[in-house]
Amino acid sequence: MLLDTPVCDFGWKAPDFTLKDPEGKSFRMSDHLGSKGLLIAFICNHCPYVQAIANRLAEDVRELQGLGINVLAVMSNDYRDYQIDSPPYMAKFARDHGFTFPYLVDEDQSVGKAYQAVCTPDFFGLNKDGELQYRGRIDDAGMGNPAGRTRELVNTMKLIAETGAGPEKQLPSMGCSIKWSGNYN
Incomplete structure (x- = not known):
């Protein structure tokens, strides 16, 4: 089911976290919050929307x-129910797509x-102070029209790096729902 995310809550202070990559190496969010900001991407392996933009x-x-500008990717799906999103497959997905950023397991x-x-992909652009300045998508090109892309994410993160603030108008993320364990909605 295709979901859209809520609009950006400008200035929301992003909570710190420490997560491990599939090899067990720990990464702390605040250690990656550099002078140019940080992009946090909630992604997974099996979502066709993520596969289309990987x-x-x-x-x-x-x-x-x-x-x-630093980048961390987080996989929050319950991989016990979705084995394709398990850590060994995350490592393979990252290699296959040439990821140069940590892809972390939200166990x-x-x-x-x-x-x-809410969904995968879901992008959070933070300024150097860890304040949310972007919540949106990679671009406004359709999955079948990469030639028409606007480079929304790149342009927005450049703006945040330069000014500390994101654009007022933003396109919400859209994609597959995060697969929560148990009864969490």
Whole structure:
């Protein structure tokens, strides 16, 4: 089912977290909150929306990293019910798409819940102070029209890096629902 996210809550202070990648290495969010800000991407392996943008995301992230903007990806799905999202498959997905950023396992789904992530992909652009300035999508091109893309995410993160603030008008993320364990909605 296709879901849209809520509009950006400008200035919301992003909670810190520590998560591990599939190899067990720990990453703390606040350690990656650099002078140019941080992009946090909630993604997973099995979602067709993520699969459609994974190569573009890797390309865009390399550009952002070249500008000093840090990036973390978080997988919050309950991988016990969705084995394709389990850590071994995450590592393969990251390799297959050339990810140059940590792809982290939200084992207990606490980070997804704290951020009120709704879908995959769901992008959170933070300024250097850890304040939310963007909640949206990679671009406004349709999945079948990458040539018509606007580079929404890249342009927004550049703006946040330069000014500390995101644009007033934003396109909400859209994608597959996060697969919560138990009865959490």
